[in-house]
Amino acid sequence: MNNEQNIAQLVELLKQNEIIAYPTEAVFGLGCNPLSESAVQKLLLLKQRPVEKGLILIAPQLDFLLPFIDERKLNETHWQRLNAHYDHPTTWVVPAKPTTPKFLTGQFSTIAVRISDHPAVKQLCEQAGFALTSTSANLTGLPPCRTYQAVKAQFGEHFPVLKMAVGNATNPSEIRDLFTQQLFRQG
Template identity: 30%
Template sequence: MDTKVYRINERDEEKIKEAAEVIKQGGLVVFPTETVYGLGANALDEVACKKIFQAKGRPQDNPLIVHVASFDISKYVKYIPDKAKILMENFWPGPLTIIMPKSSLIPDVVTAGLDSVAIRMPENKLARKLIEFSGVPIAAPSANISGRPSPTSIEHCIEDLYGRVDMIIGGERCRVGLESTVVDATDEDIIILRPGFITKEDLEEVVGKVFVDPAIKSEDFKPKSPGMKYRHYAPKAPLKVIKGDTQKVVEYIKENVYNMKRQGKTVGVLIVDEIMDKIDADIKVSLGSIKDPGTIAANLFDKLREFDKTNVDLILSIGFKEDGLFSAIMNRLKKASGNNLIEI
């Protein structure tokens, strides 16, 4: 497939309209959002949406998120639950996906046969213009090969999907850098199915008590969302996450780097600014300062992809206390490592 690549912003409306025509004709367009880049197709076109799964190598039982540019979603849901309305008013447009009972207009391929649909209104202006010009909602997972770290730059998208999609547009780096928070609003209680930039604390400020799917923290539970059972975000080299007292984590990493080097292995470490000088490794990559979780979140996938350009045999990453935005960061690290987590 001949993939067109346009490095544009929201002011380049002619190119966005060209991309919208691709969507209307049943094609695939990669586009930026504030979270990660998305791989989009007409959410009302079953054949077009099937192309998403083929391009990504995505399992068919992993539902897609439907992106909209308007608060008028009545055609796509049976009804909007009261708490979902409150969440929409407070967090849309933005990095929050809300699951609601779906209407018959949404094809089963989008929802993996479930009777609910995940909907979000992106903050990114280019994304919203693309949806508006297309005249249809756009179904879009992250624009990467399934299992790989999610794309936060147009270069990541070109690397993974060039030749697999009709068009790639954008250029800006994603502001948030982690996929949206996903909440289930189909019942009276709001349940977080995937943590993200909108935290549990943020949600509880507007709707009261919010629950967390126990499968997020333990593999002993079956995830409520089918897609969460899969390994995601993984770099090519094995990744191990070490969590605990900072000094003990530093000592553990130093010892393991030393032992691996003695075996002739190349080790990469994924750490924070505060301990960069305390660890000697073949390749050191900092996520940013521990005092700035927003920067760490925005850097995570990009830094994981950096290791793919090296010959490391193992990546050792520092872990974080799971609260606030660090809950989402740790969720991605654990998924990327296949839950290879050492707590010390």
């Protein structure tokens, strides 16, 4: 199966509110349609992740993330920070729109977002028409998967995964507050 067929099949699964694994800058991520509560619930169950922690959303450009961001609270400096290119993956914690579902924000009034230039993220989001959830592809207690084969080993031979390489980043994204630049997770 070539990559185009693989991507088309995975996009169809995303539209059917299923979970897929896809490569990001450093590791494989687990993604689903962030507007589907049933898909997010399946993802949280699979990861054994409490809903209170919230999730990261990833997309190739800001347009996909705007439905979740409370734009009224951002100034020009914030927009520049969000759109800037960094030498390592950077996730920003931003104010969430009041309409952003609690199953995405968890206990917070914020949402974590990342613009990624990884070709897998670009192709999946553009073809699906929405941002993706992004949480590392690993079962609790196991290391994040860095290869297609590792995803199959942890999640089973039939788990839907995009067969592409991860990017060149050594570590998963750092997470920072957009306003204060406080570091929540080292990258």
